[in-house]
Amino acid sequence: MNLQSGKYYWPTTFPDAPSYPALEDDLCCDVLIIGGGSSGAQCAYYLADHNLDVIVIEKSKIGGGSTSTNTALLQYSGEKMFINLINSFGEGYITKHLQLLKQAINEIEAASKKGEIDCEFNRRDTLYSASCAEDVDKLKREYEFLRLQNVELTFLTKSEIEAKYPFSRDAAIYSYNDAEINPFRFTHSLLQYAASKGIRVYEHTEMNGHHYEKEHDKMVVSTKNGCSIKARYVIFAAGYEGMEVKKEKKASFVSTYTVTTNPVEDLSQWYNRTLIWETARPYLYMRTTRDHRIIIGGLDDNTNYPDDRDSKLNHKKDQLIEELNKLFPHINVKAEFYSSAFYGGIVDGLPIIGKYEKYPNCYFLFAFGDNGTVYSQLLSKIIVQEIVEGNSPDLTLYLQERPLLNKE
Numbered sequence: 212m213n214l215q216s217g218k219y220y221w222p223t224t225f226p227d228a229p230s231y232p233a234l235e236d237d238l239c240c241d242v243l244i245i246g247g248g249s250s251g252a253q254c255a256y257y258l259a260d261h262n263l264d265v266i267v268i269e270k271s272k273i274g275g276g277s278t279s280t281n282t283a284l285l286q287y288s289g290e291k292m293f294i295n296l297i298n299s300f301g302e303g304y305i306t307k308h309l310q311l312l313k314q315a316i317n318e319i320e321a322a323s324k325k326g327e328i329d330c331e332f333n334r335r336d337t338l339y340s341a342s343c344a345e346d347v348d349k350l351k352r353e354y355e356f357l358r359l360q361n362v363e364l365t366f367l368t369k370s371e372i373e374a375k376y377p378f379s380r381d382a383a384i385y386s387y388n389d390a391e392i393n394p395f396r397f398t399h400s401l402l403q404y405a406a407s408k409g410i411r412v413y414e415h416t417e418m419n420g421h422h423y424e425k426e427h428d429k430m431v432v433s434t435k436n437g438c439s440i441k442a443r444y445v446i447f448a449a450g451y452e453g454m455e456v457k458k459e460k461k462a463s464f465v466s467t468y469t470v471t472t473n474p475v476e477d478l479s480q481w482y483n484r485t486l487i488w489e490t491a492r493p494y495l496y497m498r499t500t501r502d503h504r505i506i507i508g509g510l511d512d513n514t515n516y517p518d519d520r521d522s523k524l525n526h527k528k529d530q531l532i533e534e535l536n537k538l539f540p541h542i543n544v545k546a547e548f549y550s551s552a553f554y555g556g557i558v559d560g561l562p563i564i565g566k567y568e569k570y571p572n573c574y575f576l577f578a579f580g581d582n583g584t585v586y587s588q589l590l591s592k593i594i595v596q597e598i599v600e601g602n603s604p605d606l607t608l609y610l611q612e613r614p615l616l617n618k619e
Contacts, residue, residue: 213517214276214277214450214451214452214552214553215276215277215279215280215550215551215552215553216517216521216524216550216551216552217280217469217524217548217549217550217551217552218547218548218549218550219279219280219548219550220471220500220504220506220547220548221274221278221279221280221281221393221394221395221396222274222275222279222395223548224331224393224395224396224501224502225328225393225395225396225399228273228274228395228396228399229273229399229402229403229406230272230273230414231269231273231402231406231412231413231414232413232414233413233414233415233416233436234268234413234416234434234436234438234440235436235438236438237438237439237440237441238266238411238438238439238440238441239264239440239441239442240264240265240266240411240440240441240442240443241263241264241265241442241443241444242258242263242264242265242266242442242443242444242445242446242598243265243266243267243268243430243432243440243442243444243445243446244258244265244266244267244268244445244446244448245268245418245432245445245446245447245448245449245453246267246268246269246276246447246448246449246450246452246453247267247268247269247272247273247274247275247398247402247412247414248269248273248274248275248276248277248278248398248448248449248450249274249278249281249394249397249398249401249583249584249587250448250449250450250576250578250587250590250591251267251269251402251446251448251449252267252273252397252398252399252401252402252405253322253401253448253587253588253591254446254448254576254591254594254595255267255401255402255405255410255412256322256325256401256404256405256591257591257592257595258405258410258595258598258599259404259405259408259409259410260408261595261599263598263599265405265409265410265411266410266411266412266413266440266442267402267405267410267411267412267413268413268416268417268418268432268434268440269412269413269414269415269416270415270416270417270418271414271415271417272414272415273398273399273402273412273414274394274395274398274399276449276450276452277450277451277552277583278394278395278398279395280469280550280552281394281583281584282469282496282498282506282508283391283392283393283394283397283584284337284389284391284486284488284496284498284581284582285316285319285389285390285391285392285582285584285585286316286337286386286389286486286582286585287309287312287313287316287362287389287582287585288337288339288353288357288384288386288582289560289580289581289582290492290494290556290560290580290581291560292349292353293305293309293353293356293357294349294352294353294356295560296308296560296561297356298616299559299560299615299616300559300561300613300614300615300616301616304608306360307605307608308561308608309357309360309362310360311589311605311608312582312585312589313362314589315585315586315588315589315592316388316389316390316585316588318588318592319332319390319392319397319584319585319588320332320334320390322397322400322401322588323392323397323400325400325401325404326400326401326403326404327400327403328396328399328400328403329396330392330393330396330397330400331391331392331393331396331500331501332390332391332392332393332397333390333391333392333501334388334389334390335389335390335391335483335484335485335486335498336385336386336387336388336389336483336485336486337384337385337386337389337485337486337487337488338367338372338376338383338384338385338482338485338486338487338488339383339384339385339386339488339489339490340372340380340381340382340383340487340488340489340490341380341381341382341383341489341490342380342489342490342491342494343381343490343491344381346381346490346491347381347382349490350382350383350384350490351366351382353384354366354384357384357386362386363386363387363388364384364385364386364387365384365385366382366383366384366385367382367383367384367385368382369381369382375482376480376481376482376538377480377538377539377540377541378537378538378539380489385485389486391486391498391499391500392584393500393501394584397584415436416434416435416436416438417434417435417436418432418433418434418435419433419434419435420432420433421433421445421456423570423571423572424441427441428443428571428572429441429442429443429572430442430444430445430570430571430572430573432445442572443572444572444573444574444598445570445572445573445574446573446574446576446594447565447573447574447575447576448576448587448591450578451464451553451555451579453575453576453577454555454577456575457565457567457569457570457575459563459565459575459577459611461557461558461559461563461611462555462556462557462558462563462577462579463555463556463557463558464515464553464554464555464556465493465511465512465513465514465515465553465554465556466511466512466513466514466515466519466520466523466551466552466553466554467493467508467509467510467511467512467551467552467553467554468508468509468510468511468512468523468524468527468528468531468549468550468551468552469506469507469508469531469549469550469552470506470507470508470528470531470532470535470546470548470549471500471504471505471506471546471547471548471549472504472505472506472507472532472535472544472545472546472547473504473544473545473547474502474503474504475499475503475504475505475542475544476503477541477542478499478503478542480539480541480542481499481539484498484499486498487538493509493510493511494509495507495508495509495510495531495534496508496509497535497538504547505535505542505544507531507532507534507535508531509531509534510527510530510531510534511554512527515553517553520551520552520553521551523551524549524550524551527551528546528549529546531546531549532544532545532546555577555579555580556579556580556581557577557579557580559613559615560580561608561609561613562577562578562579562580562586562589562590562609563575563577563579563609563610563611564576564577564590564593564594564606564609564610564611565577565610565611566610566611567611574594574597574598576590576591576594578590589609590609593605593606593609
């Protein structure tokens with residue numbers, strides 16, 4: 212699956228990242244994790260402190276897939292407003308979902324401190340602005356719901372925005388204690404921690420087949436190395452490539468574009484170096500990095516053909532810089548890194564843990580959506596709880612067949 216192309220920033224921040232061997236022997240284990248990106252690493256992290264034999268396989272290099280293009284804004288708010296999710300699922304359902312998202316960000320922070328690798332985790336506030344005057348009312352209603360959930364936030368008027376930023380918007384939600392992270396370093400940190408606890412990690416080990424042995428109640432996964440792994444449980448945490456194993460009807464894809472600039476000397480006009488995004492769909496978003504670069508992304512395109520997606524990269528790159536200059540005209544930057552990539556979403560607005568009859572003892576982690584890293588942390592914990600304890604009370608919230616009040 213041709214997921215992305217371009218010149219990637221995150222791997223340059225960790226040129227001496229740990230490497231792992233390729234699989235050379237047939238093995239057995241309790242849990243096999245397929246995928247060495249952030250989702251697989253988050254699963255390994257939660258399994259590391261349990262007395263289970265765990266293996267992770269990655270078809271190329273650790274963190275080399277979508278993790279390298281992940282912009283890693285860690286927020287509880289997502290592309291679908293909570294007030295819209297309530298219409299589909301009900302208020303109690305979405306209130307619980309919000310609580311789990313906030314908890315997941317806290318758990319990412321805790322996980323980022325477990326290993327020896329600096330994951331560049333920083334707490335950041337978020338400015339979520341109305342893209343046009345017509346969006347102010349729904350932004351206000353979203354704010355009121357979040358306020359009732361004891362979320363720490365405030366509602367900014369036009370004059371209050373102009374007092375803090377060099378641009379104007381009609382209104383915005385200003386929320387506290389979101390975060391940002393370096394997803395490449397985070398992935399390596401979690402897997403290094405897991406390896407230190409005895410989890411076996413293999414790179415350049417690509418799955419090319421699987422079958423279920425009913426008599427032993429085990430899945431058997433074969434690899435292109437000519438080896439096989441027998442496992443009691445399999446977690447497919449391969450990101451978008453998990454769709455090549457099991458297509459999920461609720462998932463859909465568009466193309467998205469990202470630019471990372473050269474380092475900026477003066478970010479003083481960027482109030483608190485907040486995460487920035489907007490109500491427009493598709494939306495633009497921005498963040499800064501540890502070394503004072505700016506990441507700006509968006510301008511999503513409905514194409515899902517790689518050649519068409521990539522042919523637009525140079526134009527989209529220039530457009531993204533133009534959008535940055537509209538907000539921060541004093542910042543003079545160039546696009547030092549840039550990429551085009553597929554971006555997956557789930558039609559009803561919640562991520563999915565797939566459990567399918569044709570895949571006994573298997574879990575598919577589909578953390579698709581704009582909060583992929585947060586979703587992955589949330590879903591990883593639930594899956595591991597299911598495996599270790601035999602039950603997770605939150606699993607039914609995210610199974611592919613979940614109850615909708617209003618069918619979409």
